């Protein structure tokens with residue numbers, strides 16, 4: 001009888017298994033925000049060959065599929081992997097190879113940071129950036145003795161936050177043959193009692209900097225891998241790199257081929273003759289992990305340094321309007337060339353309302369009317385009320401960064417004046433033009449963490465919870481709009497909405513498991529959200 005039972009059970013199990021479809025991975029018992037058109041929720045999904053093959057209730061998925069690996073999400077929240085629509089992935093990785101000295105409070109702290117960094121990074125020049133003696137108790141330039149004692153054989157160069165001063169150790173000064181008493185135009189080699197202090201001002205920095213060997217392929221590989229590691233840890237599965245050289249694209253292709261680089265990248269090539277010639281000749285580059293079809297141009301500078309091009313003078317600097325970086329004829333010529341290439345995209349940095357107007361008009365003169373070219377304005381930071389409708393008229397995509405709003409809000413009004421400020425960081429008003437909007441960070445200018453973007457867009461407060469009522473709340477986005485902006489709409493701005501950005505059948509299995517439900521958490525708890533796991537193409541990468 002017992003034997004019969006076992007046999008019977010085996011038969012049943014085998015029959016059931018025989019009916020189940022084999023997949024690679026099943027995730028069940030989750031709150032899945034699919035971010036499909038209806039914003040449906042689900043409990044489970046199945047993954048095969050890196051793509052999602054079924055989405056539904058846990059019971060249904062478990063009864064229809066069997067998998068090599070089944071993961072019980074224990075009721076946790078799952079969303080599509082985050083997509084950063086505007087960042088500098090390679091630049092961020094390169095920065096990680098130097099010591100970050102921003103916010104340091106004393107020379108002693110800087111020395112400690114250099115020591116810690118040197119332990120982890122044992123070779124080559126020790127480079128750092130971001131110190132500011134105005135933040136110290138003793139607000140005087142440092143001197144190099146401690147650097148000489150700690151690093152007698154390793155050259156060190158630490159640049160001040162504004163880039164206009166730096167301190168070098170003796171080894172670095174020797175390599176550059178810098179001597180006390182030496183003079184040069186447009187710079188100063190600071191000396192105290194006839195002895196070099198190590199401090200170099202303006203053009204004097206160049207004497208030492210010119211001795212730094214150019215970056216090797218090994219350096220670049222490491223930069224990309226470190227950027228990838230940190231980005232996976234915060235739930236990013238696609239990053240848009242806004243401005244690379246074609247040679248870096250070729251390195252990315254190599255690293256995709258040897259499977260070391262798994263981050264999906266959408267790359268804008270920088271504005272430069274060699275890059276145009278390269279892509280026009282080669283055509284759109286598109287694989288599962290890499291998409292190159294766009295160019296990044298700059299219309300103006302930044303608001304913080306009053307380089308943004310405004311329609312009215314700066315409220316805090318009379319008669320100063322900022323300026324366009326190139327003349328209109330240049331933009332027209334280059335953008336017309338881009339337009340000649342089917343499917344290629346122009347992406348232009350525009351901060352000031354005058355810069356936005358000029359670019360919208362030039363785009364309009366080329367695109368003429370309704371179209372699906374998805375040409376983008378990066379930042380679209382200050383827009384005149386009369387110009388919002390041009391985004392709709394020419395289907396121009398405003399690519400915005402919610403954390404810029406909460407970083408700049410402290411002084412944006414003083415720069416712009418009350419009237420122009422109303423059209424600044426106007427994400428809701430911009431969203432209303434086309435009905436969709438991609439969100440990003442511009443890291444490393446801002447933090448890489450997408451949860452900060454979510455919080456800034458929804459609550460319009462910074463990580464210090466300022467201001468209490470939120471900044472210009474009329475332009476806050478709903479949680480649903482924000483989640484779409486960080487996933488499916490960011491994908492759409494890259495022409496990738498059919499392959500990623502939602503948890504739907506046929507899409508890449510790019511998803512993340514969160515520590516809490518960001519769609520229902522109290523506003524005051526949103527920033528506590530952690531990413532527990534990140535999957536790219538069904539592979540756990542964090």
Ligand SMILES: [Zn+2]
Nearest residue numbers: 086087242442
């Ligand atoms: Zn940028």
